Amino acid sequence: MINIRDFKSIADECMKDIKVSEELKDKTLMCCQKKRNINLNIRVNRLLVPAASFVLILATVGILNLLPPKTGTGEDNAAQPNIMAATDNAMEVAPGQTTVDILSGSxxxxxxxxxxxxxxxxxxxxxxxxxxxxxxxxxxxxxxxxxxxxxxxxxxxxxxxxxxxxxxxxxxxxxxxxxxxxxxxxxxxxxxxxxxxxxxxxxxxxxxxxxxxxxxxxxxxxxxxxxxxxxxx
CATH class of the missing domain: 3.30.200.100 (MucB/RseB, C-terminal domain)
Incomplete structure (x- = not known):
């Protein structure tokens, strides 16, 4: 295979008789500059996307930490009086007795x-x-x-x-x-x-x-x- 040095020597030998005008040089330099800018933007965008995702994750974690902790199932209910349980205890029905009998008094x-x-x-x-x-x-x-x-x-x-x-x-x-x-x-x-x-x-x-x-x-x-x-x- 031809290494890079050999390729450069061959290219220089081929190009020595070619004359390039100043206008063509300027256009060539401008094209090269645009390609460099495009490649640079692509690299920057590739860096910004992960960075933005990381910032979003940090913000979400921070909001969750600010929310009040959720109590376990049954804790809120325990804090409230159990009306039905109290009623059941107060209105125990004896054998042969109906709810109507209890509500009426005797x-x-x-x-x-x-x-x-x-x-x-x-x-x-x-x-x-x-x-x-x-x-x-x-x-x-x-x-x-x-x-x-x-x-x-x-x-x-x-x-x-x-x-x-x-x-x-x-x-x-x-x-x-x-x-x-x-x-x-x-x-x-x-x-x-x-x-x-x-x-x-x-x-x-x-x-x-x-x-x-x-x-x-x-x-x-x-x-x-x-x-x-x-x-x-």
Missing amino acids: DSEAIESWSVTNPDEARKIFGDAFIMPGYIPEGFKLEEILASGYKGEMADKIILNYVKEELSFSITEETKALEDEFSGYKKIDINGVSGYLKEDGTEVHWFLDGVHYSVAGHISSDEALRVAASMKR
Whole structure:
């Protein structure tokens, strides 16, 4: 192979008879200068990119160090009162006890409804204030007796349901005295006791010894009044 010195000697021998003008020299020098500048910019850019990346990494690490440390899972929750846990501890349900019983205060305050087999049983659980009609419109029969009241106590409401095919009416006896709620009714007399009649829909109400009695349903006003007048112990 030809080494660099031999190549230079051969080149000088070939170029000795070539004359180069000053203008060509200047253009050649300018081209060489531009190539040097381009190569220099490329080298600078190659150095700047890693440097910029390194600065960006340092800035990110610095921001992360400024942020408050994140506590472990469960620490924040432990700082807050556990309302549900407190409620569960305060409302332990005993066997056979419901949440409604607890919220109402005691077992005796839970209202129940149940069926009664016959009028004699209804009188036992309601008391001497329980009365039965002596007159029933033709074709109607006693279908059921319902009772309701506080658990473990006497019933405070009895409902006698009478049915005739698709027609029905009810007699209600309740330990509740609210006479002022019948201001829009017609005032009547039932066996010497003040009563109230609603002709539209047929309702008859009267009060005796703190008990509210009523007859209502698919019967005429005259029949409802006859049923009410026939009520006795």
